[in-house]
Structures are given as C-alpha cells and as structure tokens.
Amino acid sequence: MQVRSCWTALESKAKGSLEQLLGKIAQAQQVRNTLEGSKQRLIVLYEEYRTTTLTAQDLCGMRDAMNNRQFMSQLLTLQYRLEQDIINSTRHLQMLHNRMLLLEAERLKMKTLRENDHNAVQAFRHQREQRQMDEVGVMLFNRSGKA
Numbered sequence: 001m002q003v004r005s006c007w008t009a010l011e012s013k014a015k016g017s018l019e020q021l022l023g024k025i026a027q028a029q030q031v032r033n034t035l036e037g038s039k040q041r042l043i044v045l046y047e048e049y050r051t052t053t054l055t056a057q058d059l060c061g062m063r064d065a066m067n068n069r070q071f072m073s074q075l076l077t078l079q080y081r082l083e084q085d086i087i088n089s090t091r092h093l094q095m096l097h098n099r100m101l102l103l104e105a106e107r108l109k110m111k112t113l114r115e116n117d118h119n120a121v122q123a124f125r126h127q128r129e130q131r132q133m134d135e136v137g138v139m140l141f142n143r144s145g146k147a
Contacts, residue, residue, distance in 0.1 A: 001120075001121050001122065001124045001125070003117055003118050003121045005119050007110055007112055007113045007114035007117055008112045010113075011107060011110035011111050011114055014103060014106045014107035014110050015107055017103050018100065018103045018104060018107055021096065021099060021100050021103055022100065024095045024096055025093065025097065025100065028089065028092055028093045028096055029093060030076050031089055032086060032089040032090060032093060035085050035086045035089055036086060038082055039079065039082040039083065039086065042075060042078055042082060043079065045075065046072065046075045046076070046079065049068075049071065049072060049075065050072065051096055053068045053072070
C-alpha cells in the first residue's frame with residue numbers, strides 16, 4: 001500500500017488558488033485605498049474652493065456665482081460617485097475574503113486527507129511488519145520446539 005499522490009496534488013492546487021486569491025485581495029485593497037485617498041483630496045478641494053468663494057463672493061458677479069455653484073455641485077457629484085465606488089469596492093473585498101475562507105477550508109481539508117492517508121499507510125506497513133515478525137517468531141518457536 002502506498003501513499004496516494006492525489007491528496008498532495010489537490011492540496012497544492014488549493015494552495016495555488018489561495019495564493020492567487022490573496023493577490024486579488026491585495027489589488028482590491030489597493031484600489032479601495034486609492035479611492036479613499038481620492039475622496040479625501042476631493043473633500044479638501046471642495047473645502048478650499050468653498051472658502052475662497054465665500055471670501056470672494058462680494059467681488060464676483062452673477063455669472064461667476066453661478067459658475068462657482070455649478071463647480072461645487074460637480075465636486076459634490078464626484079464625491080457621491082467616489083462614495084458609491086468605495087462601497088462597491090468594500091463589497092467586492094468582503095466577497096473575496098469570504099472566498100478566501102472557503103479556499104482555506106478546502107486547503108485544510110486536503111491537507112488533513114493527505115495526512116490521514118499517510119498515517120493509514122504507515123499503520124498498514126507497521127501491521128504488515130508486525131505480522132511478518134510474528135510469523136518469523138512462530139516459525140522459530142516451532143523449530144526450537146521440535147528439536
């Protein structure tokens with residue numbers, strides 16, 4: 001009886017899938033961090049623009065005021081889009097984490113099956129060796145008893 005190589009192959013496959021998924025998780029985290037950084041920069045830009053328009057409001061005309069409001073509205077729209085993208089990115093990251101947990105469970109299962117198979121083969125070999133030693137012992141006993 002020999003150790004089956006299928007469990008080792010399946011464990012390696014699960015480990016490879018897990019490593020690939022960890023790479024995707026790292027990329028997704030980087031994307032989310034980039035989005036959050038963009039949101040922070042946009043908030044700062046909006047606040048800076050708002051303070052400059054409040055101080056210069058007396059000096060600008062109706063057209064400039066309308067342009068300022070439109071630009072600030074566009075900044076708020078971009079901020080809303082970024083918030084939605086961050087929410088979607090967080091969902092995607094959570095889905096990847098859940099998949100990682102499933103793959104880790106699968107890898108552990110294959111590892112356990114490989115170890116169980118290895119232990120079963122070792123036990124079989126030990127029993128076979130013990131049986132052979134018992135047979136040799138009985139043969140020697142029978143020979144010594146006849147002499």
